[in-house]
């Protein structure tokens with residue numbers, strides 16, 4: 491059971507997050523409603539994700555399969571769209587494609603092949619899996635993401651896979667870098683990808699600390715965790 495006080499806190503966090511997105515759209519001269527919200531629910535219990543669903547949230551993001559799989563299973567009747575946003579090992583792919591609707595962290599050809607195989611085994615032709623290519627915007631590829639030079643090849647590989655759909659690109663701003671510069675680079679890469687693949691228009695960028703910069707540079711989707719759900723202890 492989620493106490494009423496926490497329910498109110500979540501509702502207020504959601505309202506504040508949506509208001510920030512609306513302000514950022516307006517400040518950037520973009521149409522109201524042009525930026526979608528994915529609420530990042532990692533570390534928060536399934537009961538609180540159900541509260542979000544009651545409040546009208548449809549897109550949720552998780553970064554660890556061990557945590558996401560049971561939560562998605564418990565909430566499978568809520569009509570939520572699950573985004574997998576964490577670094578993904580090929581041995582977890584079969585589990586992830588069972589509940590995820592979007593995998594945002596596709597950063598290597600080998601992972602595309604594993605996703606394609608698992609989608610055929612677990613999902614079938616009625617339920618194509620949307621994939622975003624995660625781009626690394628700094629010199630720390632340890633945090634996940636393909637270097638910009640690899641993005642086109644990975645995108646082509648996704649397009650060639652019968653049960654995968656290329657949605658677009660995803661990125662996380664560098665830890666100590668300039669978010670505006672990073673998201674401007676991401677926008678350039680997104681243009682190149684969309685030129686080859688006109689339906690791949692999603693740009694997933696912007697988190698609680700930098701959503702305004704992401705929206706200025708054309709993000710179509712932001713991923714907000716702490717701005718909506720509050721403090722989350724760092725995972726180690």
Ligand SMILES: *Cc1c(COP(=O)(O)O)cnc(C)c1O
Nearest residue numbers: 530553575697698713714715716
């Ligand atoms: C945790 C996480 C987020 C959300 O971070 P906040 O700063 O809490 O908004 C967004 N994207 C990814 C990839 C994450 O791992």
